[in-house]
Structure formats: C-alpha cells, structure tokens
Amino acid sequence: MGDVQRVFYFHVSSAWVGFFGFFITFLGSIGYLITTRRQWDILAFSSAEIGLSFISMTLVTGMLWAKPVWGTYWTWEARLTISAVQWLLYVAYVMLRGSVLSAEREARFAAVYGIAAFVTVPLSWFAIRWWRTIHPQVISSEGMTMSATMRHALFFALGTFTLLYATLLRQRIQLEKAKDELANLRLQMES
Amino acid sequence: MPIYLIIAYVVFCAVPLGLALSITMRKRRVQKGIAALQAQRDTER
Numbered sequence: 001m002g003d004v005q006r007v008f009y010f011h012v013s014s015a016w017v018g019f020f021g022f023f024i025t026f027l028g029s030i031g032y033l034i035t036t037r038r039q040w041d042i043l044a045f046s047s048a049e050i051g052l053s054f055i056s057m058t059l060v061t062g063m064l065w066a067k068p069v070w071g072t073y074w075t076w077e078a079r080l081t082i083s084a085v086q087w088l089l090y091v092a093y094v095m096l097r098g099s100v101l102s103a104e105r106e107a108r109f110a111a112v113y114g115i116a117a118f119v120t121v122p123l124s125w126f127a128i129r130w131w132r133t134i135h136p137q138v139i140s141s142e143g144m145t146m147s148a149t150m151r152h153a154l155f156f157a158l159g160t161f162t163l164l165y166a167t168l169l170r171q172r173i174q175l176e177k178a179k180d181e182l183a184n185l186r187l188q189m190e191s
Numbered sequence: 192m193p194i195y196l197i198i199a200y201v202v203f204c205a206v207p208l209g210l211a212l213s214i215t216m217r218k219r220r221v222q223k224g225i226a227a228l229q230a231q232r233d234t235e236r
Contacts, residue, residue: 003193004193004195006196007199011199014203049210053206053210054206056206057202057207060199060202061199064196065195065199067195068193164207168210168214171214171215172214174218175218175221178218179221182221182224182225182228185225185228185232186228189231
C-alpha cells in the first residue's frame, strides 16, 4: 500500500471521534427528553457539530485513500453508503438547529432526531461485518489485524483525537452558553 | 510523498483548526454583543 497507508491512523481516529460525538448527541438528546434541561440540549447540539466535522474529514480522507488503493474515489458499497446517509442526516440536524421553530420545540424535535439519527452509527460499524464489502476490517473476531507498531500508532492517534474532541466540545459548549446569555440580556433590555 | 497523502494531511490539519477558529470567532462576536448590551444597560441606569 505504501505511504498512503499512513492516512489510516487519522482516518480511523476521526471516524472514532465522529461516532463518539454522535453517541454523546444521543445521550444528550435522551437527557433532554427526560429532564428538559437546556444543558443536555447544549451538549447534544455541540457534540453533533464536532462529530459532523470529523465524519466529513473521515469521508474526504477515505476517498483520498481509496483512489490509489481501490482505483476509485467512491463506490456504493454498504459501509460507504451508510456513511453518506449518516453525513446527510447530521448535516440536516445542524441545519435544523438554525430553524425558525420556538427554542423549546426546536430542542425537543432535535432530541428525537438526534436519537433516531444515531441508528446510523451501529449500522455503519456492523455494515462491514454483516454484508460483503470491500472496506477493510480493522477489528474482527480474531482481534486487531495489524502489527504491534501499527497498533501503538493507532492508539496514540485515537487518544490524541479524543483529547481534541474534548477540548473542542468544551469550547463549543461555552459558545452556546454565551449565546444564551446574550439572548437573555436582549430580553431584559426589551422588557 | 504521494499527492493523496499531502492532501489528506492538509485536510487533517485544516478541519480541526477551522472548527476551532470558527468557534473562537463566534464566541468573540457573542462576547462583544454581551459587552455592548451591558454597557448600554449601565448607561441607561
């Protein structure tokens, strides 16, 4: 595979962060539906935006890897098709958050949507196990099919990307809280 | 080094950096708005 194999460490790590981000959105959405507390909604929305960025990165770099290895940028096999659907679903989720619905209705609708859209994560994970695809399988029933050096590099990348996610999430939550503060100030000034 | 790898590295640097910059810029704009409203409220008092 040559040098292009190096894309693998970043590609898998960004996919992991994307999936993890959508999982946090899923948890935040459940939390919001149970408690109707704004913090859960902020967590869900913030995590979805970051998850979407990383999944976009996964798709682009996957295509860059596929061209020299498969001879094509894209093929409509199970994993790639589910990834494309997942990407579109979360783009719609982020767009929904800027809708003209009332804040409470928007949050409730987004929470239900965030739970439903999460179905694509396990579906994407199992796609290469359930169906015959050309996508490589890193973790199989026999364990990780790679050398110890590759495994160390991959785990280092996974850790680094997770830290990056946590930092970005913290910043994104602070932004949403500042937006709420601004909206409250505007309301106070108007009344 | 193949061109695919270089483009991939650029993507890996640009996306998180772009996201971080976007969040920072939006936060700065909101904080400016908060400061302006607070100043307006203080002068009205």
